[in-house]
Structures are given as C-alpha cells and as structure tokens.
Amino acid sequence: xxxxxxxxxxxxxxxxxxxxxxxxxxxxxxxxxxxxxxxxxxxxxxxxxxxxxxxxxxxxxxxxxxxxxxxxxxxxxxxxxxxxxxxxxxxxxxxxxxxxxxxxxxxxxxxxxxxxxxxxxxxxxxxxxxxxxxxxxxxxxxxxxxxxxxxxxxxxxxxxxxxxxxxxxxxxxxxxxxxxxxxxxxxxxxxxxxxxxxxxxxxxxxxxxxxxxxxxxxxxxxxxxxxxxxxxxxxxxxxxxxxxxxxxxxxxxxxxxxxxxxxxxxxxxxxxxxxxxxxxxxxxxxxxxxxx
Amino acid sequence: xxxxxxxxxxxxxxxxxxxxxxxxxxxxxxxxxxxxxxxxxxxxxxxxxxxxxxxxxxxxxxxxxxxxxxxxxxxxxxxxxxxxxxxxxxxxxxxxxxxxxxxxxxxxxxxxxxxxxxxxxxxxxxxxxxxxxxxxxxxxxxxxxxxxxxxxxxxxxxxxxxxxxxxxxxxxxxxxxxxxxxxxxxxxxxxxxxxxxxxxxxxxxxxxxxxxxxxxxxxxxxxxxxxxxxxxxxxxxxxxxxxxxxxxxxxxxxxxxxxxxxxxxxxxxxxxxxxxxxxxxxxxxxxxxxxxx
Numbered sequence: 001x002x003x004x005x006x007x008x009x010x011x012x013x014x015x016x017x018x019x020x021x022x023x024x025x026x027x028x029x030x031x032x033x034x035x036x037x038x039x040x041x042x043x044x045x046x047x048x049x050x051x052x053x054x055x056x057x058x059x060x061x062x063x064x065x066x067x068x069x070x071x072x073x074x075x076x077x078x079x080x081x082x083x084x085x086x087x088x089x090x091x092x093x094x095x096x097x098x099x100x101x102x103x104x105x106x107x108x109x110x111x112x113x114x115x116x117x118x119x120x121x122x123x124x125x126x127x128x129x130x131x132x133x134x135x136x137x138x139x140x141x142x143x144x145x146x147x148x149x150x151x152x153x154x155x156x157x158x159x160x161x162x163x164x165x166x167x168x169x170x171x172x173x174x175x176x177x178x179x180x181x182x183x184x185x186x187x188x189x190x191x192x193x194x195x196x197x198x199x200x201x202x203x204x205x206x207x208x209x210x211x212x213x214x215x216x217x218x219x220x221x222x223x224x225x226x227x228x229x230x231x232x233x234x235x236x237x238x239x240x241x242x243x244x245x246x247x248x249x250x251x252x253x254x255x256x257x258x259x260x261x262x263x264x265x266x267x268x269x270x271x272x273x274x275x276x277x278x279x280x281x282x283x284x285x286x287x288x289x290x291x292x
Numbered sequence: 293x294x295x296x297x298x299x300x301x302x303x304x305x306x307x308x309x310x311x312x313x314x315x316x317x318x319x320x321x322x323x324x325x326x327x328x329x330x331x332x333x334x335x336x337x338x339x340x341x342x343x344x345x346x347x348x349x350x351x352x353x354x355x356x357x358x359x360x361x362x363x364x365x366x367x368x369x370x371x372x373x374x375x376x377x378x379x380x381x382x383x384x385x386x387x388x389x390x391x392x393x394x395x396x397x398x399x400x401x402x403x404x405x406x407x408x409x410x411x412x413x414x415x416x417x418x419x420x421x422x423x424x425x426x427x428x429x430x431x432x433x434x435x436x437x438x439x440x441x442x443x444x445x446x447x448x449x450x451x452x453x454x455x456x457x458x459x460x461x462x463x464x465x466x467x468x469x470x471x472x473x474x475x476x477x478x479x480x481x482x483x484x485x486x487x488x489x490x491x492x493x494x495x496x497x498x499x500x501x502x503x504x505x506x507x508x509x510x511x512x513x514x515x516x517x518x519x520x521x522x523x524x525x526x527x528x529x530x531x532x533x534x535x536x537x538x539x540x541x542x543x544x545x546x547x548x549x550x551x552x553x554x555x556x557x558x559x560x561x562x563x564x565x566x567x568x569x570x571x572x573x574x575x576x577x578x579x580x581x582x583x584x585x
Contacts, residue, residue, distance in 0.1 A: 040473070041443065041475060041476070042445070042471075043444075145341075146342030146343060172470055172471060173389070174342065175341040175342050175500050175539045175540065176500065176539065176540050176541035178341070178342060180541075202473050204474060205544060239475070242474065242475040242476070243473065243475065244478070246544075247503060247543070247544035247545060248544055248548060250566050251545060251566045254566065254567065254570035255570050255573055255574060258570060260573070260574060260577055269544055269547050270551075272548050273548060273551045276548075276557075276573065277555055277557075279577070280557065280576075280577065280580070
C-alpha cells in the first residue's frame with residue numbers, strides 16, 4: 001500500500017492577481033510501516049503539502065495516487081480515501097465539539113457510514129490505542145488536559161482505521177511527558193499496525209530520533225530528501241532553510257570546532273555518548289582518561 | 293522592591309459538570325495559594341505540565357484575570373485596583389503563543405504604535421517609541437512591511453515591539469516560541485535576552501522547551517496550581533527524577549552530560565547548556581592529553 005504524489009504543485013488563487021505558488025512541482029512516496037518527517041520553516045509549504053495527501057486540496061498540477069489509483073480520477077471515492085489517509089491538523093483539540101469523548105471519537109466512523117455499534121467499537125479501540133481508558137468515555141472533551149485532548153482528537157482520526165496517518169505538528173504545545181507518550185504511541189502504531197506515519201515537525205530532536213526518511217521544504221520547494229543521517233549532515237543547508245541541527249549534533253559540532261577529532265554524525269543522546277567515549281578512549285590509554 | 297509579588301494567590305472558577313445527565317456547578321482551582329517574588333531585571337523561566345496553572349498565573353500578572361483569593365502586586369500596584377489597570381498593563385506586557393492573533397494593523401510600524409496611540413500618547417512620541425522598539429527587536433528594516441508577509445519569528449518580534457512601545461518594565465512570554473520554526477525560535481530568544489541584558493526588562497518565559505529554560509537565570513516550576521521548585525537551572529536540572537515526576541525533562545545537553553559522567557568522564561554536575569558541555573569536554577580532553585607523556 002502506498003501513497004504517491006507525482007509532480008504535484010499548488011497555487012493559491014491561481015489565475016488571479018493574488019496568485020501565490022505555495023508548492024512547486026515535487027514527487028514523493030509514502031509507504032506503510034515507515035515514518036516520514038516533513039520539516040521546513042514557517043511558510044515553506046508543509047501544511048499545503050499534507051493537505052494534498054488525502055485529497056482535501058486538489059493539486060494545481062500533478063497527480064496523487066493511492067494504491068496506484070488516481071484519487072482525482074472519475075468515480076474515485078475520496079470520502080473513503082479520507083478514512084484510509086487520516087489527517088490530523090495542527091492543534092486538533094480545537095476541533096473537539098461533542099459532549100463526551102466517546103461521541104467525539106465516534107464522529108469519524110459514523111460519518112463514514114458505519115453503524116452506531118461498530119462506530120462505538122472502533123472508537124473504544126482507538127481510545128485505548130492512544131492511552132485513554134474507559135473512564136474517559138463519558139467525560140467532556142473540554143475537561144481534559146492539553147495532552148489528553150490532543151490524544152482524543154487523534155483517536156477520532158484513528159477510529160476511521162487509516163493505513164496512513166498524517167499529522168501536522170502533533171507535539172506542539174505539549175509538555176515533555178505528553179510529548180513522549182504521544183510519540184511512543186505513534187511509533188507503536190507504525191510497528192504493530194504497519195501504519196505509515198507522516199509527521200510535520202519543528203522539533204529536530206524528535207525528527208532525528210524517529211523518522212526513517214526526512215523531506216526538507218524551503219520556500220515551497222523540496223530541497224532535500226533522505227535519511228536523518230544524510231539530512232543532518234548538512235548544517236549549512238538546514239540553517240539556510242530556517243532549520244537547525246538537533247541539540248546533540250550541535251554539541252558534537254562545537255567540539256569539532258574546538259579542534260577535537262570527534263565523529264559528528266549522531267542522532268540521539270546514546271549515539272553522541274558513544275562518539276564522545278570513543279574519542280576519549282581512542283586517543284589515549286583508558287587509565288589516563290579516567291574511564292573505568 | 294519586587295517588580296512582581298504574589299501572596300497566597302488563588303484562582304478558582306466554576307465549570308458545568310454533566311454527571312449521569314444531571315448538570316451541576318463544580319469549582320475548579322487553577323491556582324492554590326501561590327506566593328512569589330520577582331526582582332527587577334530577572335530572567336525567569338516558568339515550567340510545568342499542561343494544566344499546571346502557568347498561563348493562569350501569567351494572566352494575573354497582566355491583570356487579565358483578578359485573584360479570587362490572595363493578592364498580586366506589580367511594582368507595588370495591587371492588580372485588583374481598577375484605577376491602576378492601565379498602569380499595570382503598561383508595566384507588565386504580555387506576548388502570546390500565536391503571532392497571527394496579536395497583529396492588528398496592515399503595516400508593521402502602525403501595529404507597533406497601536407498600543408501607545410490607544411492610551412493617548414502624543415503623535416511625536418509615538419513615532420519615537422515605534423522607532424526605538426523596532427530597533428530593539430531588530431525589525432527596523434521592516435517598518436513599512438505588511439505583517440502577513442513576515443515569517444513567524446518576525447511576526448513575534450513585531451508583537452514584542454508592540455509591547456515594548458508601551459515602555460514596560462516586565463514582559464511575560466506565554467509560550468511565545470511554541471509555534472515557531474527553529475530559526476524563528478532562536479530570533480525570539482535572542483531578542484528576549486537582549487531586552488533583558490540591554491534594556492533591563494524583567495522577562496518571564498513560559499515554555500515547554502527545557503533548552504530554553506536553561507538560558508534563564510532562575511527557573512520556577514508549577515504543578516497543580518502551586519509553586520513546587522524554585523532555583524537556578526543548575527539546581528533544577530540536577531534533579532532529573534523529580535522533574536520526570538512533574539511531567540518535565542532535562543535539556544539534551546544535561547542528559548548527555550549525565551550519561552557521560554555515569555560512564556566515567558569527570559564532568560561537573562549541573563551542566564545544562566550545549567556550549568557549557570562542549571567547553572567542559574574540550575577542557576577535559578586537553579587536560580587528559582597533557583597528562584600523557
């Protein structure tokens with residue numbers, strides 16, 4: 001299963017004097033079971049790009065294929081597609097509106113034409129997936145904490161049982177605990193359900209440690225695509241695009257600038273630790289370094 | 293004298309609760325007896341999990357909310373004193389999370405002048421203030437630009453300039469970097485530090501980014517409407533277990549330093565900034581190298 005964007009571009013108010021091209025032609029494939037991160041400065045086209053992924057917006061040029069079918073082809077059932085490619089907007093908790101969490105999470109499946117019973121069954125399953133137990137079912141969504149609201153909103157999309165989940169800055173505004181929990185839930189969806197996860201993020205640390213592939217947008221153009229290791233090897237290019245290195249990469253870079261022969265390619269605290277210990281071990285005997 | 297002082301500050305509000313079809317009013321406490329004193333010129337970060345009361349506290353400092361118990365003084369003015377409302381708001385300014393919700397005019401300089409104009413400052417002086425404020429946030433070149441054409445970080449700096457034009461002594465930043473990209477975040481943080489160091493403005497920064505809090509002189513941690521920790525970044529970030537229990541974490545530099553120390557490197561405790569860790573490591577490396585025959 002896959003989602004394929006072929007030479008898609010998007011122009012707002014095309015054909016008018018207000019015309020603005022938000023996305024220049026680009027091609028991209030999202031596979032099930034992988035985490036694809038989209039990074040870029042504010043206004044680089046990230047949100048425009050993900051709104052093309054489930055047919056919410058139609059590309060000005062180019063085509064989008066889901067399982068090799070053109071989603072803007074005649075007779076294509078885009079409503080069904082929206083259940084297959086689930087889109088979670090920025091700050092989705094602002095879109096909670098029902099009286100209880102369970103009713104809110106049921107909204108998607110019911111809209112897809114499922115029976116009340118099946119809708120509830122799916123909603124319950126989706127709530128458990130994001131760590132909301134039975135005690136949450138009858139609570140008002142407005143009484144939940146920020147992290148819980150966010151998870152309830154994501155459950156609403158998961159209840160449609162998508163194959164690909166697209167999230168626009170899912171951890172923005174969450175405290176470290178809420179952020180950690182949400183990210184590990186997303187990773188288990190990928191692992192256990194082979195779901196494809198597309199994630200727009202401003203957190204280079206999250207992207208470095210979780211993504212299989214990264215797409216970098218700048219002024220509406222895809223300027224890089226590759227593994228985290230490849231992408232975070234390009235500090236200058238990233239800075240130009242309004243981005244930065246993850247914290248641990250920056251620490252290693254600073255060491256290198258200070259003349260220490262350290263290996264800089266690290267994406268997590270664990271990798272950075274290994275590189276630094278290697279540096280201290282390799283240059284001298286261990287008794288001198290103070291490493292026991 | 294403290295620029296901000298709260299004594300036993302409590303804030304409660306009513307919510308409608310629907311239990312088994314029966315609606316009733318329930319009292320919720322967002323702040324429970326919080327006492328705090330901030331000296332002029334401090335740079336303070338406020339941390340705490342979602343719902344711990346950080347924003348509620350911020351809104352009291354700017355007199356957007358009035359205490360339901362206890363007192364808040366801004367430069368000695370009681371925020372419940374309605375006659376001083378405008379003095380309080382121009383002493384303690386506030387910058388919010390979403391840059392798009394804070395801009396009112398179609399030209400940057402007009403937006404910055406909006407506050408002073410509203411309180412009847414003479415035109416001549418408004419322009420002086422606008423010029424000075426835009427300079428302070430490094431946005432002079434954009435004075436005639438349309439705000440909607442700016443990046444997120446630039447818009448936030450315009451919002452800060454708008455607050456600066458009111459000549460505040462203190463600015464509260466309520467997650468003002470949460471929606472920004474890494475470069476925008478850096479811009480806004482640099483602006484905050486410059487205002488603090490050069491203009492001696494007291495800064496209160498509410499954030500979920502531990503790396504940002506590490507730049508402050510003092511960190512306050514809130515939980516369930518109360519102040520639970522108060523100390524320097526060094527004092528706070530050496531207590532990683534306690535932080536975890538409060539839904540927080542430590543900066544990556546601290547985690548890396550802790551792991552390296554556990555693996556036997558003789559690093560000092562309480563490292564919380566990237567530059568600090570790099571310096572300590574370089575120092576250690578040279579020392580060991582010199583010790584070699």
